[in-house]
Amino acid sequence: MALPAGTRLVALDTADRLEEVLRFDAWTFPTGTPLADRVATESGIPWGRAWAVETLDGDLRAMYGCHGLRRFPVPGAVVPVGWLTWVGVHPVARRQGILRELISHHFADCLARGEAVSGLNAAEAAIYGRFGYGQASTQVSLTVPRGAALRDVAGSSELSLEMREWDPERDGPVVEALHAAYAQLPAGLGRPGWATWETPTLRKYVDQDPPALRGGQEPQRLVLVRDGAGELRGYARFRRKPEWQLNVPRSSVQLRDIVALDPAAAHRLWSVLLDLDLMATVAAGPLASDDPILSLLVDARAALPTTNDMQWIRILDLPRALAERRYAAPVDVVLEVTDALIPANAGRWRVVADAFGHAAVTRVDTEQDLRLDIRELGSAHLGSTSLAALAQAGLVRGTAEPLARAAVAWSWPVAAGVDWVF
Numbered sequence: 001m002a003l004p005a006g007t008r009l010v011a012l013d014t015a016d017r018l019e020e021v022l023r024f025d026a027w028t029f030p031t032g033t034p035l036a037d038r039v040a041t042e043s044g045i046p047w048g049r050a051w052a053v054e055t056l057d058g059d060l061r062a063m064y065g066c067h068g069l070r071r072f073p074v075p076g077a078v079v080p081v082g083w084l085t086w087v088g089v090h091p092v093a094r095r096q097g098i099l100r101e102l103i104s105h106h107f108a109d110c111l112a113r114g115e116a117v118s119g120l121n122a123a124e125a126a127i128y129g130r131f132g133y134g135q136a137s138t139q140v141s142l143t144v145p146r147g148a149a150l151r152d153v154a155g156s157s158e159l160s161l162e163m164r165e166w167d168p169e170r171d172g173p174v175v176e177a178l179h180a181a182y183a184q185l186p187a188g189l190g191r192p193g194w195a196t197w198e199t200p201t202l203r204k205y206v207d208q209d210p211p212a213l214r215g216g217q218e219p220q221r222l223v224l225v226r227d228g229a230g231e232l233r234g235y236a237r238f239r240r241k242p243e244w245q246l247n248v249p250r251s252s253v254q255l256r257d258i259v260a261l262d263p264a265a266a267h268r269l270w271s272v273l274l275d276l277d278l279m280a281t282v283a284a285g286p287l288a289s290d291d292p293i294l295s296l297l298v299d300a301r302a303a304l305p306t307t308n309d310m311q312w313i314r315i316l317d318l319p320r321a322l323a324e325r326r327y328a329a330p331v332d333v334v335l336e337v338t339d340a341l342i343p344a345n346a347g348r349w350r351v352v353a354d355a356f357g358h359a360a361v362t363r364v365d366t367e368q369d370l371r372l373d374i375r376e377l378g379s380a381h382l383g384s385t386s387l388a389a390l391a392q393a394g395l396v397r398g399t400a401e402p403l404a405r406a407a408v409a410w411s412w413p414v415a416a417g418v419d420w421v422f
């Protein structure tokens with residue numbers, strides 16, 4: 001397939017076309033925010049690694065961008081990943097194969113830059129599976145009632161608190177350091193998928209708090225927690241949304257993110273957030289599906305947990321991607337993989353690894369143990385989608401023993417996930 005006649009692909013190297021891009025984007029993602037306000041905020045567009053499809057007259061018809069992450073956590077390692085973003089096709093140009101062309105361009109670009117994996121957050125869950133992306137992590141959202149009881153954690157009450165208005169220049173580096181440190185927890189195992197805002201564009205994008213993007217809520221606030229030696233142990237960023245019903249305060253805390261480096265800090269932060277006057281609830285999420293609050297709440301059900309897909313992973317260079325990550329148990333298995341878009345990944349691959357080691361991945365022509373598509377391998381790549389679960393749906397085929405061994409090896413003790421979308 002090719003781009004529709006009368007259109008061409010052009011690079012978006014600089015922000016020169018920002019206003020035009022934002023006008024175009026408002027066709028793909030409707031917004032009530034005035035254009036002038038959007039122009040004045042950091043869009044998060046990765047200029048220099050963004051492309052547009054335009055007519056020969058220069059009218060924008062589609063675009064996509066890619067964040068070149070260099071420290072994306074996969075099980076037991078951090079790797080380069082091409083993070084697909086800002087995908088949109090104008091309503092007049094849809095269903096003519098433009099997205100399919102952009103995806104093919106993105107895959108080739110990532111491979112040329114040595115990125116064995118592409119990832120994304122999907123606007124709609126049904127879009128990307130056809131291109132070999134598999135759902136690799138889930139997120140949980142909570143609405144925690146004010147005053148919800150927490151299980152005790154020793155040392156929580158001895159930690160000190162500081163609350164202040166968010167100041168990006170002062171607080172951005174503090175929060176970034178805590179967020180990055182959390183990626184290694186617990187005990188150095190590390191949380192796959194825990195991306196940090198590692199490019200200057202992403203950093204500016206997450207640090208900003210312009211009134212136009214507050215939705216009528218108060219400016220962002222920050223709570224910090226320190227141990228007895230004054231060392232920072234965690235933070236939470238939040239806003240309060242004021243609301244009264246029949247003279248009864250029904251306001252809510254909108255928690256943007258919360259990071260704690262130990263259980264006492266998590267308990268202390270949640271204790272203060274659940275005890276703010278005039279609030280009825282604390283709305284939290286995206287949270288990883290094993291976030292500590294789910295174990296700390298005495299009645300997690302009362303927090304009305306809802307889950308959704310979070311990160312989607314596409315393996316672009318199979319031998320490299322499978323060798324880059326580590327495995328939770330010894331494994332020696334032959335996979336027969338199909339890949340309709342990247343033929344170099346298709347065929348039989350032997351994967352051999354020790355517990356918590358990297359794998360040797362070689363092409364073989366011996367009998368396969370398991371058969372699956374590249375999409376399923378992407379789902380399992382962050383360690384949170386079980387190959388055995390996929391087998392129950394008929395998406396991985398093989399006999400019981402190699403399936404069980406591979407399912408354990410591909411898993412990881414810490415759930416994949418992250419607390420922001422980009």
Ligand SMILES: CC(=O)SCCNC(=O)CCNC(=O)[C@H](O)C(C)(C)COP(=O)(O)OP(=O)(O)OC[C@H]1O[C@@H](n2cnc3c(N)ncnc32)[C@H](O)[C@@H]1OP(=O)(O)O
Pocket residue numbers: 028029084085086087088089090093094095096097098099100101120121122123124126127130
């Ligand atoms: C990572 C991100 O940035 S997520 C953001 C994605 N963007 C949006 O959701 C904005 C609004 N939507 C759009 O801009 C467009 O409809 C897009 C980008 C989703 C699709 O673009 P199009 O150029 O129309 O897609 P294209 O014609 O290449 O279709 C490719 C395939 O995807 C399918 N498809 C397209 N859109 C959707 C959708 N929303 N849901 C399910 N399937 C879809 C098509 O049916 C087609 O399937 P086929 O290959 O089996 O025939």
